Amino acid sequence: MPLTTTLKTPVTGPYEQPTGLFINNEWVEGVDKKTFEVINPSTEEVICSVSEATEKDVDIAVAAARKSFEGEWRKVTPQERGRLLYKLADIAEKNTDLLAAVESLDNGKSITMAKGDVGAVVGCLRYYAGYADKIEGKTIDTNPDTFAYTRSEPIGVCAQIIPWNFPLLMFAWKIGPALCTGNTIVMKTAEQTPLSALVFANFVKEAGFPAGVLNVISGFGKVAGAALSSHMDVDKIAFTGSTLIGRTIMKAAAASNLKKVTLELGGKSPNIVFDDADIEQTISWVNFGIYFNHGQCCCAGSRIYVQEGIYDKFIAAFKKRAEQNTVGDPFDNSTFQGPQISQLQYDRIMHYIEEGKKAGATCETGGERHGDKGYFIKPTIFSDVTPDMKIMQEEIFGPVCTITKFKTEDEVVAAGNDSTYGLAAAVHTRDLNTAIRVSNNLRAGTVWVNQYNMLSHQLPFGGFKESGIGRELGEAALANYTQNKTVSMRLAGPLF
Ligand code: NAI
Ligand code: MG
Numbered sequence: 001m002p003l004t005t006t007l008k009t010p011v012t013g014p015y016e017q018p019t020g021l022f023i024n025n026e027w028v029e030g031v032d033k034k035t036f037e038v039i040n041p042s043t044e045e046v047i048c049s050v051s052e053a054t055e056k057d058v059d060i061a062v063a064a065a066r067k068s069f070e071g072e073w074r075k076v077t078p079q080e081r082g083r084l085l086y087k088l089a090d091i092a093e094k095n096t097d098l099l100a101a102v103e104s105l106d107n108g109k110s111i112t113m114a115k116g117d118v119g120a121v122v123g124c125l126r127y128y129a130g131y132a133d134k135i136e137g138k139t140i141d142t143n144p145d146t147f148a149y150t151r152s153e154p155i156g157v158c159a160q161i162i163p164w165n166f167p168l169l170m171f172a173w174k175i176g177p178a179l180c181t182g183n184t185i186v187m188k189t190a191e192q193t194p195l196s197a198l199v200f201a202n203f204v205k206e207a208g209f210p211a212g213v214l215n216v217i218s219g220f221g222k223v224a225g226a227a228l229s230s231h232m233d234v235d236k237i238a239f240t241g242s243t244l245i246g247r248t249i250m251k252a253a254a255a256s257n258l259k260k261v262t263l264e265l266g267g268k269s270p271n272i273v274f275d276d277a278d279i280e281q282t283i284s285w286v287n288f289g290i291y292f293n294h295g296q297c298c299c300a301g302s303r304i305y306v307q308e309g310i311y312d313k314f315i316a317a318f319k320k321r322a323e324q325n326t327v328g329d330p331f332d333n334s335t336f337q338g339p340q341i342s343q344l345q346y347d348r349i350m351h352y353i354e355e356g357k358k359a360g361a362t363c364e365t366g367g368e369r370h371g372d373k374g375y376f377i378k379p380t381i382f383s384d385v386t387p388d389m390k391i392m393q394e395e396i397f398g399p400v401c402t403i404t405k406f407k408t409e410d411e412v413v414a415a416g417n418d419s420t421y422g423l424a425a426a427v428h429t430r431d432l433n434t435a436i437r438v439s440n441n442l443r444a445g446t447v448w449v450n451q452y453n454m455l456s457h458q459l460p461f462g463g464f465k466e467s468g469i470g471r472e473l474g475e476a477a478l479a480n481y482t483q484n485k486t487v488s489m490r491l492a493g494p495l496f
Pocket of ligand 1: 222245248267396397
């Protein structure tokens with residue numbers, strides 16, 4: 001199979017799409033020469049085929065990452081690591097239109113949102129570039145005869161497995177902290193969206209990273225993903241995706257070499273609106289909270305709780321707002337919501353919608369397909385829901401939310417926390433005391449006040465409860481990519 005193919009997007013015109021595996025700064029075919037098809041979710045047509053990594057390719061990629069970690073990469077100074085990351089960010093920024101277009105083509109997100117993602121990628125890489133020469137240890141005074149210090153050392157070869165909802169952004173969130181701290185990487189992208197990372201891999205070489213530092217493979221979870229999680233020479237695995245697979249990965253790590261594990265998993269996040277909230281502003285945030293990225297957000301505000309005084313007014317206005325969201329062609333600049341990622345996800349979401357209807361919830365709007373091709377689903381709102389319903393408990397990962405009426409603060413905090421997940425939450429109120437009290441009482445890794453989905457690479461992000469282990473972004477992420485070493489020296493005198 002050729003290792004590149006010419007593709008076209010409405011934004012870029014023809015461009016060269018790499019299709020191989022990126023190992024040791026080279027493009028190669030898989031050992032077994034397997035390939036798989038990449039689907040355009042807007043049209044359901046095949047875009048191209050890419051190489052599929054099997055266990056054998058995983059071994060080769062891990063060996064490349066190991067060699068680099070023990071060899072050339074180890075000798076690169078922290079300042080130089082930072083410089084390489086800055087350079088990578090600059091190249092990505094220069095190629096914003098290309099990266100965004102590939103993302104829209106492969107993932108279906110609107111071109112405007114995809115450009116936003118690339119901006120966030122660049123910001124994240126620059127943020128971690130700045131940390132490269134600020135990784136520090138401590139000296140610790142234990143007694144006059146001893147000199148003791150700690151070092152923050154890289155963990156080693158990191159496997160990183162990412163999902164399809166933010167293909168490039170998840171790539172950046174993972175490589176930024178791993179590379180600035182001196183690790184090497186084997187990245188497995190999601191089988192639904194391999195294309196943008198393959199384009200990006202060329203920039204890694206162009207920026208000047210030594211061979212083997214960052215390897216990018218396309219492939220399936222059960223094959224390449226499983227091989228990485230159970231690999232005996234992978235020192236750490238970082239995963240974003242479903243809670244189900246998070247558990248599988250943790251088990252594989254435990255059963256193999258006890259590699260370090262960080263997990264960023266699902267959510268069913270409460271979005272709480274008090275009577276005194278600015279209703280117009282709140283409706284915009286609630287709408288953005290659930291429908292951004294077609295509801296395919298781990299932190300989506302999918303359980304909406306509205307206080308009784310404004311409940312009727314809120315439902316009417318929110319319904320109107322949801323119906324105004326433009327659903328359609330991602331390459332149309334006015335599109336807000338594109339297709340779901342795959343037939344499988346489309347079916348899963350439609351199944352939840354049917355379950356909701358059967359359980360007796362009222363479908364206020366949506367609940368059906370949009371258009372006649374592509375995996376489009378209309379923005380959907382359910383009311384008259386009860387906590388035992390599936391649509392109230394499980395992550396739907398689509399443009400579907402529930403609305404529940406509440407009376408008191410205590411009642412809504414309890415309802416908000418009534419979930420196995422704890423990734424995010426939000427509270428809308430003009431009362432500062434309510435905002436702070438409720439934020440402190442919600443069991444979630446991120447709480448937004450009078451806004452939603454506003455992530456920043458400077459702010460730690462991650463889950464309480466079954467939403468994950470460890471934190472991404474911010475200074476906090478560095479802890480997941482370094483390990484402490486204590487060096488303790490005798491200065492004088494015998495032990496006895
Ligand atoms: P998934 O968790 O199966 O896939 C995410 C990544 O894990 C992909 O790269 C996949 O290849 C890999 N993977 C799958 N099985 C694996 C295994 N046995 N070992 C190692 N890696 C494996 O998610 P999927 O099936 O694409 O979506 C299902 C549900 O997961 C969604 O409906 C949503 O609820 C949730 N999800 C959550 C995400 C988040 O951002 N937290 C992202 C994607 C999905
Ligand atoms: Mg795709």
